[in-house]
Amino acid sequence: xxGVSQDPRHKITKRGQNVTFRCDPISEHNRLYWYRQTLGQxxxxxxxxxxxxxxxxxxxxxxxxxxxxxxxxxSTLEIQRTEQGDSxxxxxxxxxxxxxxxxxxxxGTRLTVV
Amino acid sequence: GESVGLHLPTLSVQEGDNSxxxxxxxxxxxxxxxxYKQESGKGPxxxxxxRSNMDKRQGQRVTVLLNKxxxxxxxxxxxxQPGDSxxxxxxxxxxxxxNEKLTFGTGTRLTIxx
Numbered sequence: 001x002x003g004v005s006q007d008p009r010h011k012i013t014k015r016g017q018n019v020t021f022r023c024d025p026i027s028e029h030n031r032l033y034w035y036r037q038t039l040g041q042x043x044x045x046x047x048x049x050x051x052x053x054x055x056x057x058x059x060x061x062x063x064x065x066x067x068x069x070x071x072x073x074x075s076t077l078e079i080q081r082t083e084q085g086d087s088x089x090x091x092x093x094x095x096x097x098x099x100x101x102x103x104x105x106x107x108g109t110r111l112t113v114v
Numbered sequence: 115g116e117s118v119g120l121h122l123p124t125l126s127v128q129e130g131d132n133s134x135x136x137x138x139x140x141x142x143x144x145x146x147x148x149x150y151k152q153e154s155g156k157g158p159x160x161x162x163x164x165r166s167n168m169d170k171r172q173g174q175r176v177t178v179l180l181n182k183x184x185x186x187x188x189x190x191x192x193x194x195q196p197g198d199s200x201x202x203x204x205x206x207x208x209x210x211x212x213n214e215k216l217t218f219g220t221g222t223r224l225t226i227x228x
Contacts, residue, residue: 004157033215042203042218043158056215091157105150105215111118 004106025094137204
């Protein structure tokens, strides 16, 4: 296992289109997080899962955003009717409950809405 | 409100010198802090963490200092190398094992001058 994988690395979409991103966490990690990062800013929390349960969602996560982790392994983040303000880096991270280390982040998916 | 902020947005250091990156936090309930390094096009990479019951923690060439009295965190990098050039974020967490959501600061861009 080489870490947290995210796909695609880059996505360019037209405004109004739907996009879906995928995250594959480290296999033994039971918690999975989504963050959004805009240029020059730190990552902002969007949501997280423990196994397949979505435990918390940020107010940043409008009703156009939905995340799933159906089998407690990989997760998807979908954005419907994309807007230019959705352009950002979407980061996924995972960790194992009870460990003393910070999360392991993936390299992110860079979304550009044109 | 709750925030984690950084004192300086940019820092340039001569190769071989030591660097210090500072961070202020406002939530006195924070009990776990992490420093991340982020290189261009990559996700944040864990550097070092510290719990609120500690004042100092050392890693390889890095030291984190925590002053709870003034809610201040610093990252010291010794004998800087070109590969240390990156954006550095501090992040706070209210779970002692760092498994809840992180709140990130804006970041400091560290440039190592050869």
